[in-house]
Amino acid sequence: MRLVLLGAPGAGKGTQAKKLIEKYGIPQISTGDILRKAVADGTPLGKEAKSYMDKGELVPDTVVIGLVKDRIAQDDCKKGYILDGFPRNTSQAETIDKVLSEMNVPLDVALSVDVDKNYLMKRLTGRRTCRACQHMYNVFFSPPKTEGVCDKCGSELYQREDDKEETIKKRLDVYEAQTAPLIEYYSGKNILKSVKGEGSIEDIFKEICALLNAI
Ligand code: AMP
Numbered sequence: 117m118r119l120v121l122l123g124a125p126g127a128g129k130g131t132q133a134k135k136l137i138e139k140y141g142i143p144q145i146s147t148g149d150i151l152r153k154a155v156a157d158g159t160p161l162g163k164e165a166k167s168y169m170d171k172g173e174l175v176p177d178t179v180v181i182g183l184v185k186d187r188i189a190q191d192d193c194k195k196g197y198i199l200d201g202f203p204r205n206t207s208q209a210e211t212i213d214k215v216l217s218e219m220n221v222p223l224d225v226a227l228s229v230d231v232d233k234n235y236l237m238k239r240l241t242g243r244r245t246c247r248a249c250q251h252m253y254n255v256f257f258s259p260p261k262t263e264g265v266c267d268k269c270g271s272e273l274y275q276r277e278d279d280k281e282e283t284i285k286k287r288l289d290v291y292e293a294q295t296a297p298l299i300e301y302y303s304g305k306n307i308l309k310s311v312k313g314e315g316s317i318e319d320i321f322k323e324i325c326a327l328l329n330a331i
Contacts, residue, residue, distance in 0.1 A: 117142060117196040117328070118221060120203070122298055123229035124291045125284070126239040127313045128320065131252075132229065133200045135321050142195050145187050147180050147202040170277050172286030174204055174294065181211050188216075196224075205294040209301055225331055226302035227324065229313035233288065240284045244273040 117140060121129040133144040151169060154162030161179065168175045184202055187193065203209040216222050231239075242256040244264075248271035253260045260267050278287065302308040309327045313320055 117225070118199075118216070118223045119196070119328075120199045120223055120226040120302070121201075121229065122226055122295070122302070123313060124231060124233075124236055124295075125287045126236045126243070127229040127231040128239075128317070129200050129229055131317055132321060132324060133198045135317075136198055136324070139325065140196070142197050143192050144198045144200050145184060145193075145202065146200040147175075147183060147204075148200075150183050150187070151175060151180075170283070172278055172283040172290060174290060177205070177208055177211070180204075181208060184212065185215060199223075203295075203298060206297055206301055209298055223307060225328065226298070226305075226308050227327065228299055228302075228308060228310040229320070230310055231313040235314060236288065237284065240279055240287075241281055243279050244275055247272050247274055 119136070119142075121133055123129045130144075130146060130148075133146070136142075137144050151162070151165045155166045155169065156162070161183075165175045165179065180202060184199070188197065199212075203212055213222070238256050239254060242254040244253045244255060244260070245251070246253075246266035246269065249266060249269045251266055251268050253266075253273060255263075260273060264273050265271075266273055277283065299308065299310075309331075311320060311323050311327060
């Protein structure tokens with residue numbers, strides 16, 4: 117199954133993607149994760165990407181499209197994959213559609229995870245990540261037992277630079293202006309499915325599985 121996950125930052129795409137990986141045995145391709153790793157490794161690409169990411173802006177299309185093409189060409193993507201955080205605008209969507217149709221492997225489904233804007237702000241500003249194991253918490257919805265400390269490995273929790281309030285506002289604006297139009301785009305291609313992303317992770321996942329099993 118070749119799946120695109122759509123939804124605003126903080127809608128829970130990444131969380132659902134991790135569960136889908138387990139169920140369907142296909143990899144998640146998160147451009148955000150790939151870019152954060154490049155930044156952490158201090159590669160030239162990471163250095164270029166960082167300035168955009170810290171401001172909540174999109175990294176240039178040429179950079180991310182190249183990353184996704186390389187990743188999709190790897191062996192573990194033969195059975196399918198979950199695109200998470202890509203495409204982010206119509207130009208990325210059109211480019212990847214063209215590449216995939218030339219390879220005769222078009223996308224099967226675009227799944228939109230819909231969440232109200234106020235809820236998103238809490239999800240994003242409350243998010244804390246473990247420096248060591250990357251496990252995520254939310255100070256409003258799923259706090260760690262001890263403030264600032266990871267339950268799993270005892271390491272320090274931190275707030276991602278792009279989860280700070282000003283940057284989040286910018287990321288949500290960028291989403292509205294550039295990424296939300298993809299819902300129309302995939303609807304026009306008759307591959308759009310939508311799910312409400314508020315409620316328990318398990319309930320949302322069940323609904324997603326029901327939608328996917330029906331295709
Ligand atoms: P994410 O974790 O998906 O919210 O991504 C974090 C940041 O990485 C975004 O705010 C962008 O700066 C950058 N980024 C991730 N995916 C893309 C993409 N497909 N196109 C452009 N920039 C991206």
